[in-house]
Amino acid sequence: xxxxxxxxxxxxxxxxxxxxxxxxxxxxxxxxxxxxxxxxxxxxxxxxxxxxxxxxxxxxxxxxxxxxxxxxxxxxxxxxxxxxxxxxxxxxxxxxxxxxxxxxxxxxxxxxxxxxxxxxxxxxxxxxxxxxxxxxxxxxxxxxxxxxxxxxxxxxxxxxxxxxxxxxxxxxxxxxxxxxxxxxxxxxxxxxxxxxxxxxxxxxxxxxxxxxxxxxxxxxxxxx
Amino acid sequence: xxxxxxxxxxxxxxxxxxxxxxxxxxxxxxxxxxxxxxxxxxxxxxxxxxxxxxxxxxxxxxxxxxxxxxxxxxxxxxxxxxxxxxxxxxxxxxxxxxxxxxxxxxxxxxxxxxxxxxxxxxxxxxxxxxxxxxxxxxxxxxxxxxxxxxxxxxxxxxxxxxxxxxxxxxxxxxxxxxxxxxxxxxxxxxxxxxxxxxxxxxxxxxxxxxxxxxxxxxxxxxxxxxxxxxxxxxxxxxxxxxxxxxxxxxxxxxxxxxxxxxxxxx
Ligand SMILES: Nc1ncnc2c1ncn2[C@@H]1O[C@H](COP(=O)(O)OP(=O)(O)OP(=O)(O)O)[C@@H](O)[C@H]1O
Ligand SMILES: [Mg+2]
Numbered sequence: 488x489x490x491x492x493x494x495x496x497x498x499x500x501x502x503x504x505x506x507x508x509x510x511x512x513x514x515x516x517x518x519x520x521x522x523x524x525x526x527x528x529x530x531x532x533x534x535x536x537x538x539x540x541x542x543x544x545x546x547x548x549x550x551x552x553x554x555x556x557x558x559x560x561x562x563x564x565x566x567x568x569x570x571x572x573x574x575x576x577x578x579x580x581x582x583x584x585x586x587x588x589x590x591x592x593x594x595x596x597x598x599x600x601x602x603x604x605x606x607x608x609x610x611x612x613x614x615x616x617x618x619x620x621x622x623x624x625x626x627x628x629x630x631x632x633x634x635x636x637x638x639x640x641x642x643x644x645x646x647x648x649x650x651x652x653x654x655x656x657x658x659x660x661x662x663x664x665x666x667x668x669x670x671x672x673x674x675x676x677x678x679x680x681x682x683x684x685x686x687x688x689x690x691x692x693x694x695x696x697x698x699x700x701x702x703x704x705x706x707x708x709x710x711x
Numbered sequence: 712x713x714x715x716x717x718x719x720x721x722x723x724x725x726x727x728x729x730x731x732x733x734x735x736x737x738x739x740x741x742x743x744x745x746x747x748x749x750x751x752x753x754x755x756x757x758x759x760x761x762x763x764x765x766x767x768x769x770x771x772x773x774x775x776x777x778x779x780x781x782x783x784x785x786x787x788x789x790x791x792x793x794x795x796x797x798x799x800x801x802x803x804x805x806x807x808x809x810x811x812x813x814x815x816x817x818x819x820x821x822x823x824x825x826x827x828x829x830x831x832x833x834x835x836x837x838x839x840x841x842x843x844x845x846x847x848x849x850x851x852x853x854x855x856x857x858x859x860x861x862x863x864x865x866x867x868x869x870x871x872x873x874x875x876x877x878x879x880x881x882x883x884x885x886x887x888x889x890x891x892x893x894x895x896x897x898x899x900x901x902x903x904x905x906x907x908x909x910x911x912x913x914x915x916x917x918x919x920x921x922x923x924x925x926x927x928x929x930x931x932x933x934x935x936x937x938x939x940x941x942x943x944x945x946x947x948x949x950x951x952x953x954x955x956x957x958x959x960x961x962x963x964x965x966x967x968x969x970x971x972x973x974x975x976x977x
Contacts, residue, residue, distance in 0.1 A: 608820075608822070610818060610821075610822035611822060611824065613773075613778055613818060613822060614818065614823070614824065614881075614884075615824075616778060616807075616808075616811055617776060617778065617811055617814075617815070617816040617818075617885070618811070618815075618835060618836035618839075618840060618884065618887075618888055619808050619811045619812025619813075619840040619888060620808060620836075620839055621804050621805060622804050628835070628839050629835075632826050633824075633825065633826050636826070
């Protein structure tokens with residue numbers, strides 16, 4: 488086909504299947520765990536950012552913008568190396584990874600929550616207040632159920648990105664899918680096959696998710 | 712609730728009114744929208760608010776149920792009275808919610824909850840605010856839907872209803888809280904002409920049942936026939952306040968005459 492005569496051979500990877508599966512398990516666990524934590528953080532930060540009180544709004548604003556506007560890789564390295572020096576708390580790679588990934592995706596979820604809530608008509612607040620609902624009741628029964636539906640497409644989108652982002656924790660020796668791939672490469676000197684397979688695994692996991700996102704988006708558009 | 716009907720008198724009417732506004736001021740930033748509004752609606756009374764666009768009708772209604780906080784003045788609904796000024800602290804979330812639970816409000820744009828079925832919209836207040844048992848709330852909602860002629864639409868989604876049907880659901884939703892008073896903000900202005908009558912008929916029915924009502928409207932014939940009194944306002948002040956038929960048919964103030972001439976021509 489071309490002048491390049493690389494001889495592809497994937498067969499040796501079969502022997503590393505448990506290593507790869509372990510890596511995939513770590514990647515999935517980090518993804519799901521930090522998405523759940525990030526959702527809680529994002530809901531709280533998103534609501535705080537909409538507060539009329541500047542002492543509530545200010546910190547939420549600072550958190551969201553700092554995490555959205557610095558690279559994730561820098562955050563991971565910073566939390567792992569700089570944070571312990573500044574605060575004097577040693578942090579395991581796992582702790583640093585979970586913390587940073589949750590805070591990072593949480594800052595995006597915060598904006599997704601806020602966007603979903605602000606997209607509702609002001610009349611919804613008026614109507615809920617007019618029947619006598621208190622702030623918490625109004626949020627729980629009227630605003631959030633509607634906002635969450637509108638949030639689904641960007642939420643799925645951000646979660647796809649989050650799964651890919653977990654690969655960055657390999658830089659601090661968390662044994663995720665990419666890190667396992669690096670180990671196998673070091674042992675076999677066959678980076679092409681290893682990284683091609685790794686990419687394929689990510690694709691197989693993520694493609695159905697993006698398809699689901701598309702489906703949800705179409706359904707919502709139809710419903711409105 | 713104190714029995715206010717036993718209190719006779721004219722100047723002491725402060726306590727007889729079901730709705731009272733006393734020297735209410737409201738500004739949005741530098742713009743003063745209400746410049747000292749005072750009037751009352753007695754128990755069972757129907758007062759229509761008329762006036763040109765931007766005169767402050769919606770703001771008055773929103774001040775009566777505290778969707779907007781007046782900068783100064785006193786608001787009374789039923790047995791509850793709240794005074795506002797720079798010195799008063801704003802009422803808290805719970806106080807506001809309790810106050811609003813006793814004042815029903817119907818909006819120009821319906822504002823139904825689109826993620827809830829028709830009957831769930833009507834049940835929302837009793838269930839969420841009053842924490843009523845589901846069966847009990849359902850019974851109330853069914854009765855009210857029947858009353859506004861929508862019993863068979865109970866399970867429908869609001870999006871499937873016509874504007875007139877939506878507004879009737881909104882009225883039922885407000886009535887489900889068994890409010891002391893009902894506020895209507897141009898309830899038929901967003902409707903196609905052929906749907907106006909069905910909504911007005913429901914409001915007329917409430918008036919016949921002696922519901923205390925304050926209603927902003929552009930339906931002059933309706934105001935004349937259903938309201939006891941008409942309040943005409945312009946630029947944030949009450950210009951004329953009198954018996955409905957008199958204000959609509961023989962207005963005294965030139966501004967009222969000019970405003971109504973525009974309607975009579977049509
Ligand atoms: N939230 C707000 N912020 C700033 N200005 C406002 C706000 N709400 C109302 N206004 C202004 O207050 C004035 C009175 O408005 P309001 O809605 O009470 O008038 P209206 O008599 O109900 O008019 P319409 O017949 O058009 O409904 C208008 O100039 C309007 O632009
Ligand atoms: Mg208005």
